[in-house]
Amino acid sequence: MTGLTKSAAHFVANLQYEDLPTGATDAAVRGIADCASVILLGLDEPVTSLVAGNAPRGADEAWALWGKLRTSADYAALVNATAAHALDYDDTAGDSHPSAVLLPAILALGEPAATGKDILTAYVAGYEVWCELASREQDKHHAKGFHPTGIFGAIGAAAACANLLGLDEEKAAAALSISASMSAGLVANFGSMTKPYQLGRAAQNGVLAAQLAAQGMTAAIDALEHPLGFLAAYSPAARVDRTTEPAFGRSWRILSEGPNIKLYPVCYAAHRMIDSVVALADATAGRIDAIRSIRVHLGHTQSQILRYRAPGTSLEAKFSAEFAVAAAILEGSVGLRELDDDYVKRVAVRELMARVERVECTEIDPQQSLFSPADHVEIEFADGTVQSGPAVRFAFGHASNPAGQPRLAAKFDECTASQLGEATRRDLFSMLCNLQDVRSVSELYKRAA
Amino acid sequence: MTGLTKSAAHFVANLQYEDLPTGATDAAVRGIADCASVILLGLDEPVTSLVAGNAPRGADEAWALWGKLRTSADYAALVNATAAHALDYDDTAGDSHPSAVLLPAILALGEPAATGKDILTAYVAGYEVWCELASREQDKHHAKGFHPTGIFGAIGAAAACANLLGLDEEKAAAALSISASMSAGLVANFGSMTKPYQLGRAAQNGVLAAQLAAQGMTAAIDALEHPLGFLAAYSPAARVDRTTEPAFGRSWRILSEGPNIKLYPVCYAAHRMIDSVVALADATAGRIDAIRSIRVHLGHTQSQILRYRAPGTSLEAKFSAEFAVAAAILEGSVGLRELDDDYVKRVAVRELMARVERVECTEIDPQQSLFSPADHVEIEFADGTVQSGPAVRFAFGHASNPAGQPRLAAKFDECTASQLGEATRRDLFSMLCNLQDVRSVSELYKRAA
The missing domain is CATH 1.10.4100.10 (2-methylcitrate dehydratase PrpD)
Known part of the structure; x- marks a missing residue:
């Protein structure tokens, strides 16, 4: 052969x-x-x-x-x-x-x-x-x-x-x-x-x-x-x-090269910066108005992919470093609830997006050729202090930084809530997580009926 | 615009x-x-x-x-x-x-x-x-x-x-x-x-x-x-x-660049040499056994496309300069009747194919970039005399050398004979030749029913 x-x-x-x-x-x-x-x-x-x-x-x-x-x-x-x-x-x-x-x-x-x-x-x-x-x-x-x-x-x-x-x-x-x-x-x-x-x-x-x-x-x-x-x-x-x-x-x-699970409903190029922001949640809590500027360190190619600097719609927001960072600061994460035209247009979101600056890096990660070696954010406050988020190489959910069962279950819930009741969602997720015991495809569909 | x-x-x-x-x-x-x-x-x-x-x-x-x-x-x-x-x-x-x-x-x-x-x-x-x-x-x-x-x-x-x-x-x-x-x-x-x-x-x-x-x-x-x-x-x-x-x-x-009609059911790269052979029909009539060798002058790329020198099946014969030339000499043309495994294996066909030599040319026709400027054949007889066919640039049926209505009708007949009776074939062809007067697609199908 x-x-x-x-x-x-x-x-x-x-x-x-x-x-x-x-x-x-x-x-x-x-x-x-x-x-x-x-x-x-x-x-x-x-x-x-x-x-x-x-x-x-x-x-x-x-x-x-x-x-x-x-x-x-x-x-x-x-x-x-x-x-x-x-x-x-x-x-x-x-x-x-x-x-x-x-x-x-x-x-x-x-x-x-x-x-x-x-x-x-x-x-x-x-x-x-x-x-x-x-x-x-x-x-x-x-x-x-x-x-x-x-x-x-x-x-x-x-x-x-x-x-x-x-x-x-x-x-x-x-x-x-x-x-x-x-x-x-x-x-x-x-x-x-x-x-x-x-x-x-x-x-x-x-x-x-x-x-x-x-x-x-x-x-x-x-x-x-x-x-x-x-x-x-x-x-x-x-x-x-x-x-x-x-x-x-x-x-x-x-x-x-296992599959990487997306835990935020935006372009994958924005995931690592969101993780860096989320790690700073304690530092920004209650101090959002005091933020003077936010510097996002990201790769050059990523920056090109994330082409919208002042997105006006949720579709544009999916491809915006500014939106990813602003929403993550305001909400502690980015979910489907934020990918909404009205949310994108909120004054608080737009004001925070305007404070984001991009710092591009041309070095490339050997394992992720569209990305720089790592992303991180620096948040500067009105008093001159700066808080640096961690440098993130593998986004949460990446095969090298896998999310645990509770986080995966939470995404499953978020995605299926409009179609399935709570008990059904839980049952179907559990069934999928034990797929080796499932006897037929029909069994999967019946569980969600 | x-x-x-x-x-x-x-x-x-x-x-x-x-x-x-x-x-x-x-x-x-x-x-x-x-x-x-x-x-x-x-x-x-x-x-x-x-x-x-x-x-x-x-x-x-x-x-x-x-x-x-x-x-x-x-x-x-x-x-x-x-x-x-x-x-x-x-x-x-x-x-x-x-x-x-x-x-x-x-x-x-x-x-x-x-x-x-x-x-x-x-x-x-x-x-x-x-x-x-x-x-x-x-x-x-x-x-x-x-x-x-x-x-x-x-x-x-x-x-x-x-x-x-x-x-x-x-x-x-x-x-x-x-x-x-x-x-x-x-x-x-x-x-x-x-x-x-x-x-x-x-x-x-x-x-x-x-x-x-x-x-x-x-x-x-x-x-x-x-x-x-x-x-x-x-x-x-x-x-x-x-x-x-x-x-x-x-x-x-x-x-x-109008559509070129194929009048022989073989690779288009072999059409011009067939025309050159057909023009020699009078010279070869009754003297086939006296043919010592046949030199085909064709383009290098054409020669590569026509990859089979001793085809054993009709599918291979479609891509063979040797077959095209041999069948054209034996039959005065090449049609569907010749594209048959039994025909390809006939002794007379195989003997004639064995006498074909290729002479390749690397020059390219400006209008037909897969082809040389022209193809022709030279047939040498046992007595040493040589008959040269015309150099053919545009195969018969090419938009620059269009076939007349009778030849097109003959191909139509050949292709549809297994599906339609003679009167129906004639009617349908005539209808297609006057397509501007046809009122509907169904009318075309009904004519062939």
Whole structure:
């Protein structure tokens, strides 16, 4: 078995729950439970409704919208993945959003027979293939215009689905190669409905590729690494490794690059500064009016991503260092309650935002190439004293700084409160945290009915 | 109105039949009539059946398979476009296959109300946007691994559909930008079912993008030319023109780069040598056994594309200079009858193929960058005499060397004979040749029922 596509197909076709290393299921459970909450959060967003409106009726394959819409498996994946990313509150790994693509694809195809263990295994299969491909590139797909979640997502989802459907190695290879012919997504469409739709498509394309391969559609056995294949085509400057044999099953990406849970509903580039502010809560309590200025030390690229310095809407506020810091000072954290147009326009918020200065750093963290090595804030008061927050390298919720169960439960609660009653929320969260004991996908949906 | 996306949207939203210049409808009719025949030809191909098997039933939007399968509009486009390219006998322009993508998308959305004039207008709208985008790149998408029909096709189809649906400029721009987020297709999958599927997807994606834009999905207003948009992302070496204002409606691509009709069911790179052989028919008649050797003068890149020197199957024979020349000498032409495994294995064919030598030329035709300036053959007989065929720059059927009505009718007959009776074939061809007088898409389908 040589060649990347064949190696990935071999791994995907043979991976079983018993093969998963210690820690892998914990990481997968974190991603999956968190993703379930953001799917529920996004159910009523306009882009979700629009996409759901086109789903074929009469197809009796899978539930979308957590038990509210019966449709075809590929559309169930599309609708749920679009919902999961509609508010940009889903988890991240590297440059991508893995769970919002993988889980909807797995749920859509897993309904007839998959157990919790099957879901976990398929998730890890997809996760490993996705991160293995992404790690082979030296440059930034973003910088060329490609949306990494769109371009890797279809293949990751196809890998997960191939494992779930029990495809043999030959058909798994076809699924991977077919999905590579569906990889798409542009940075230019960020900030519009088309961004979450790109995630939805990745999930849908993965489902379709696995289904077509199962039915006998043929494809190249080397479309990932071929000189005119996926890695070469999407590589910004041809600095991509197409030849090294992957270490599937020997080293595990989900352990070294596990999914990072977003605990604040703003761009991930603003999370570390929020943590630095939160650590200063005692110093700022009751003294907010006495704050003269706030200096945010952040990376240059982060600063570009956080483009809005005086946001006027909640959508702009998601991409604003000033808003992140101001809200964190005023509220002790940043949650969905603050991501509201009225809140963004409050006088207290606007006055505090105006006192924020950015100090940019061009050094880059070796593990997080969009970020500087660490972020911190300095708050100067009217009396001239300065309080410095800690330098934060890994945001709270990052795989290297994981949040405990109570904090994850609190986010789950926040995201699902508009859809589920309190007892149901608690039950569903507990069930997801013990996914290995779940007997079927339907059981998950029934619990939330 | 500035910016490529906006300019294209303006053109697409406003183009009417009366605006089409002299000659445009003739070119469009050639492409459309030819495409109808290759859709019918591909109806029973395995990849078509596979894709048709997944089309949603119960959706009452459009016919696929020329009146045999009722399904959703996007799947009708997918199925018909896959059929149209299944045998690689559909027309070409530049590096792409325009009609096989555009016509299925237009037919799928045009069923309720489109007239023949509407079909022609939408076709030209899609054709112009497609070729305008393709012309802005200096390098070869093929060489980076991207399948140009897959990556431009979705946008061309979206442009055609936006015109057909009567979208306003804002929604037409959204349709173009959404479709740009769906552009995909890899050269690595050539030679498998995934190649025609990539065309099918382009047509389907164009339909979906126009439908979503019509329903209010938002997208960037500049996703084509944005520095992180379509042209930049897919450009092999960033030698792409994102800024020059296009001349939509002033210069017409369909006149300067009209669709080239394939008159032989083999790779387009082999067409010119077939013409050179055919012109020598009198010289070779009755003297085939006396042929000592055949020298084919062709371009270096063409020679690489025509990779099989001793093909063993009809699929390999499609990409063989030796087969093209041998069959043309033996039969006076190359048609579907010759593209048969048994024919390829005949002793007479194999013996003649063995006498073919290639003489490669590295010079490139300024108008056809995959080809040399011209191809010709030299046939040497046992008595030492040599007959040289003419140097052919534009294959018979090329827009610069168009075939007359009788030859086009003969191809139509050849492609549709397995599906339609003789009278029906004649009627349908005549109707397509007078498309401007057709009152509805249904009328076309009824004629073939």
